[in-house]
Amino acid sequence: DAKTTQPPSMDCAEGRAANLPCNHSTISGNEYVYWYRQIHSQGPQYIIHGLKNNETNEMASLIITEDRKSSTLILPHATLRDTAVYYCIVRPVRTGANNLFFGTGTRLTVIP
Amino acid sequence: DSGVTQTPKHLITATGQRVTLRCSPRSGDLSVYWYQQSLDQGLQFLIQYYNGEERAKGNILERFSAQQFPDLHSELNLSSLELGDSALYFCASSGAPQGVPGNTIYFGEGSWLTVV
Numbered sequence: 001d002a003k004t005t006q007p008p009s010m011d012c013a014e015g016r017a018a019n020l021p022c023n024h025s026t027i028s029g030n031e032y033v034y035w036y037r038q039i040h041s042q043g044p045q046y047i048i049h050g051l052k053n054n055e056t057n058e059m060a061s062l063i064i065t066e067d068r069k070s071s072t073l074i075l076p077h078a079t080l081r082d083t084a085v086y087y088c089i090v091r092p093v094r095t096g097a098n099n100l101f102f103g104t105g106t107r108l109t110v111i112p
Numbered sequence: 113d114s115g116v117t118q119t120p121k122h123l124i125t126a127t128g129q130r131v132t133l134r135c136s137p138r139s140g141d142l143s144v145y146w147y148q149q150s151l152d153q154g155l156q157f158l159i160q161y162y163n164g165e166e167r168a169k170g171n172i173l174e175r176f177s178a179q180q181f182p183d184l185h186s187e188l189n190l191s192s193l194e195l196g197d198s199a200l201y202f203c204a205s206s207g208a209p210q211g212v213p214g215n216t217i218y219f220g221e222g223s224w225l226t227v228v
Contacts, residue, residue: 034216043114043202043219044155087155099145099168100204100217102155 004088009107012082018075020106022088025069032091033064034100035073037084044087044102047073078110115139116220118203124226130191133223137184137205143167144186145206145217146178150199161186193227200224 157170161180
């Protein structure tokens with residue numbers, strides 16, 4: 001399974017865009033990039049996922065590079081409630097188990 | 113609200129005891145996953161069930177077991193509890209059949225277990 005590398009922590013000013021990077025240089029063709037976040041001791045919350053095209057939903061945008069070796073999660077207007085640990089996960093999709101393996105993530109702190 | 117329900121929310125028990133954590137998946141979801149989160153280990157995958165059958169095993173101790181019932185709810189049984197078993201236990205569920213790309217996994221709010 002492909003591993004991901006994320007910076008351990010980032011700060012972002014409230015109201016500004018938060019850009020969270022993720023490297024997944026060993027990703028294979030049938031693996032998706034998923035983003036989850038965990039707000040202090042709550043259950044991980046699904047944010048967005050993508051295969052190779054950029055994706056956008058009501059929470060965030062996901063930009064995946066053309067070679068698929070890295071991606072960026074964008075929270076367009078960060079609020080204090082976005083302070084959380086953000087996990088970038090490469091998820092193999094195959095018959096059988098397709099569970100998520102969490103790394104250490106990026107702790108995003110939104111500053112007033 | 114993810115639609116995944118876990119009970120109890122908090123549980124305090126003594127070493128050597130046995131507890132059962134319960135999970136109701138989102139309506140219609142066939143897969144159930146269990147994860148453990150302790151302070152020094154992060155989120156660790158324990159086990160996955162799909163439509164009543166075990167599908168994958170992660171770092172689950174032999175003292176722990178799980179099952180998924182015909183109504184699709186799942187239980188995680190933890191026995192001979194040790195201090196180090198104190199953790200948050202999350203249940204998650206997903207809907208699409210195995211191997212379908214992009215079937216999202218949704219998490220419950222967890223059960224806090226404290227072993228004293």
